[in-house]
Amino acid sequence: MQRAEVVVVGAGAAGLALACLLGERGDVEVVLIDAPPGASRSPERTWCSWQRGPTEWEQAVSARWHRASVHAADGRGRTYDLAPLDYTMVRSRDYERVAAERLSRTGVRRVEAQVTGISPDGVVEGAQVTGRWVFDTRPTPPARPGRVSLLQHFRGWFVRTAEDRFDPAVATLMDFRPPQPAGGVAFGYVLPTSRREALVEYTEFSRAVLHDEAYESALNDWTSQHLQLGAFEVLGVEQGAIPMTDAPFPRRVSDHVFRLGAAGGATRPSTGYTFSAAQRQAQAVASALLAGHDPEPPAAYSRRHLAMDALLLRALDDRLINGADFFAGLFASQPTDRVLRFLDGSTSLREDLAVMAAAPKAPMIRAALLR
Secondary structure: OEEEEEEEEOOOHHHHHHHHHHHHHOOOOEEEEEOOOOOOOOOOOEEEEEEOOOOOOHHHEEEEEOEEEEEOOOOOEEEEEOOOOEEEEEEHHHHHHHHHHHHOOOOOEEEEOOOOEEOOOOEEEOOOEEEEEEEEOOOOOOOOOOOOEEEEEEEEEEEEEOOOOOOOOEEEEEEOOOOOOOOOEEEEEEEEOOOOEEEEEEEEEEOOOOOHHHHHHHHHHHHHHHHOOOOEEEEEEEEEEEEEEOOOOOOEOOOOEEEOHHHHOOOOOOOOOOHHHHHHHHHHHHHHHHOOOOOOOOOOOOHHHHHHHHHHHHHHHOOOOOHHHHHHHHHHHOOHHHHHHHHHOOOOHHHHHHHHHHOOHHHHHHHHHOO
């Protein structure tokens, strides 16, 4: 049985971030456990986030946009300047490559094992490892069901067109022209990396995922009717589902075991953004460990933001508001910088009150009373 000061279970965004920080900053003995190749490993995926200038993962950034467009359901489009923030895209394969390079210069031990359980005292079953502190980053259900449990589910194509069809300087954050599902939201998403290559993605916020044929049909309709891509080839596909729920995700399991990243509540319930919050949690944990403090991960979002998210999810699920109109109106009515920080969960109380004042009041009051 190996022993270590810190054991990190899972080599995704949060796990790799924490392992790199600890390996590079101090003499903490770290074991990083990744699932063996196969079904237990997460498929390749894309993470997007709002950033202010270069980050420590800059070598993994595959694209960066300073402007972004939003199309309302009626077809009206508007392009927004994102300064002082940028919208960045990181593909998991690039993130893992950069992390491997960083870890190769540290003393972090990497282990491939199928973890079958973690005891309260830090024994990682299936890996023959025990740690004083164990951080579990594997996907996990919430501690109990929430009032609302929606999914942000999506399917995207990495495409190459026969002719120039994209503006690589402008990302399309939300295009609400696809048909809208009852009790949810549907939109398209375009992340261009050149004039002929982009990730085009169909996304829904709703209670259940679709069949593959439905995603393909939605993508075909949207790209042909609204993007008018002409002839193109699909270079790759990504698909996934992210929980959007007001259910709790406890960060502390026992005195020695914690959950980190999406497992520890890093996913913003109303938007699905996870990457930045997972990085913030990893940085806080590394600082606490190196200072000799209790390393419980901090809450990724304030209680105020979580309460606002819960209210919005209930209003969507109970069909009290039109989600497409709400999100498009948010960009149209508020300063862009405020909207971006609101989506990332970093706005002040005063700014949140301004956002709430722009929301449809009667439906939100009804959603609050339905609690």
